[in-house]
Amino acid sequence: MSTQNLYNQWSATYDTVENKTRDLEKIACETVLANIAFTRVLELGGGTGKNTSWLAKRAERVLSVDFSDEMQAVARAKVKDSNVEFRLGDVRSEWSFVDSIVDLITCSLILEHVEDLDHIFREARKVLSPGGNFYICELHPYKQYDGSKARFETEDGLQVTECFRHHVSDYTNAALTNGFGIKRMDEWFDGNDRRTTPRLISFLFSKRAALRT
Numbered sequence: 001m002s003t004q005n006l007y008n009q010w011s012a013t014y015d016t017v018e019n020k021t022r023d024l025e026k027i028a029c030e031t032v033l034a035n036i037a038f039t040r041v042l043e044l045g046g047g048t049g050k051n052t053s054w055l056a057k058r059a060e061r062v063l064s065v066d067f068s069d070e071m072q073a074v075a076r077a078k079v080k081d082s083n084v085e086f087r088l089g090d091v092r093s094e095w096s097f098v099d100s101i102v103d104l105i106t107c108s109l110i111l112e113h114v115e116d117l118d119h120i121f122r123e124a125r126k127v128l129s130p131g132g133n134f135y136i137c138e139l140h141p142y143k144q145y146d147g148s149k150a151r152f153e154t155e156d157g158l159q160v161t162e163c164f165r166h167h168v169s170d171y172t173n174a175a176l177t178n179g180f181g182i183k184r185m186d187e188w189f190d191g192n193d194r195r196t197t198p199r200l201i202s203f204l205f206s207k208r209a210a211l212r213t
Contacts, residue, residue, distance in 0.1 A: 007068035020190055025108055026050050028137045028188050028202045036133055038104035044091055045110035049075030056081035065089040065097050095123040103132040111138050112163040117170055121178035128207045137202040141167050180205040
């Protein structure tokens with residue numbers, strides 16, 4: 001089954017079943033962006049709206065994009081902020097779902113399903129204003145090395161999505177190659193216990209005025 005169809009299936013239980021990765025990413029997003037000013041937001045992997053309303057309360061406009069119509073249907077039903085627009089779109093293709101420049105892009109828990117990180121940063125650069133911020137939070141590579149993947153239980157058993165392993169240098173090199181600087185990088189631990197393997201890694205990149213040569 002395709003990743004898109006699996007997320008459509010997952011939408012029925014995504015908000016109700018315990019999910020440490022989902023909950024920790026929400027904390028990461030609100031923490032990293034707490035002191036960042038933004039007005040126009042492109043939310044990639046908006047899913048069921050985990051971060052959408054929080055972003056909407058701080059922005060003039062939020063465009064929330066996901067490739068799963070069923071996940072987005074859940075978000076549409078619960079997110080009623082008037083400054084939020086929902087659109088279906090697949091970040092692995094050209095970002096034709098974006099029709100205006102934004103000053104913040106958020107990307108939450110979707111890049112493990114994307115093989116080509118360079119494509120993501122190339123497209124992000126096209127739609128982000130100079131000096132604009134690009135927030136990314138993903139499953140930590142250490143978790144991937146241990147075999148962790150996005151997965152969920154159904155009546156038919158465990159469903160595991162197709163995932164690609166990305167190292168920390170894959171994110172940073174793709175960012176630098178495509179004209180982004182690194183403002184901060186954080187690791188996120190269950191219960192904030194830094195003696196354990198970090199669950200998530202987050203980055204805050206900013207768009208440079210010119211590409212590196």
